[in-house]
């Protein structure tokens with residue numbers, strides 16, 4: 001190497017960290033940080049065999065691994081436009097500021113039926129549905145999921161319609177386009193260049209550094225599911241303050257765990273087989289909207305980047321929150 005090129009590479013090395021540093025997040029009128037996500041392409045979905053999954057999750061019934069056909073086929077998706085994505089889930093404080101500024105009444109309050117909540121005295125076995133939480137009950141709402149949350153925690157018990165209302169209000173009041181991410185945008189952002197089950201790798205235990213999922217702390221309150229808990233503690237038996245765990249390569253926190261996140265798309269089991277390559281937006285019609293990423297109460301298998309779950313747009317639940325997208329101008 002000549003002196004000149006040695007000097008050049010030294011200069012390059014000195015400058016590299018500065019060049020590689022993530023750009024500062026954009027912060028909007030409600031104090032919500034948004035991270036720039038570049039355009040790009042990725043392989044969406046999963047076609048892992050039940051045998052491979054059973055090896056990673058020996059405590060699970062085999063049927064769980066054959067019930068996820070909607071994750072296949074793995075298919076190439078191109079995200080043609082860069083966008084901004086919430087660095088974290090929408091927090092309780094951000095949602096409250098939205099309600100105060102807009103006058104919007106969340107669906108669980110407006111329809112009077114309330115939401116779901118944690119009640120230590122409630123026994124799932126005594127109910128027909130065997131649901132893990134008590135509800136619906138008007139004592140529960142975004143304000144009260146039955147466990148303590150301060151303004152930094154992800155808001156839960158919010159419906160898909162609530163999420164769209166918040167995005168629409170932000171769009172009107174700021175003059176930028178806000179919306180829910182499509183499923184493809186969500187998975188692209190969650191993977192951040194990885195092909196593994198989680199952005200932290202394939203091992204469920206790798207989630208301990210990056211995600212609040214069903215762990216030994218959460219299992220204290222649901223002892224009969226302790227076999228499904230990650231073997232570790234993060235000090236949070238319920239939601240954790242948004243952004244508490246290590247981010248992925250795009251600088252996004254809590255893409256796995258903490259609160260499920262509504263996406264824009266309708267769900268259809270067969271959609272991946274006919275999905276366009278460029279900017280897929282999901283089926284044209286449907287009855288249920290997709291949510292992604294798992295929650296503080298979700299077993300690690302269901303927090304995988306490719307896992308899809310869904311609910312009707314008026315569903316409100318202790319585990320379901322949102323993350324908003326802002327389009328690049």
Ligand SMILES: [Ca+2]
Pocket residue numbers: 212213215217218233234235236237238296
């Ligand atoms: Ca936890």
Ligand SMILES: [Ca+2]
Pocket residue numbers: 089254255256257258259260261293294
């Ligand atoms: Ca999440």
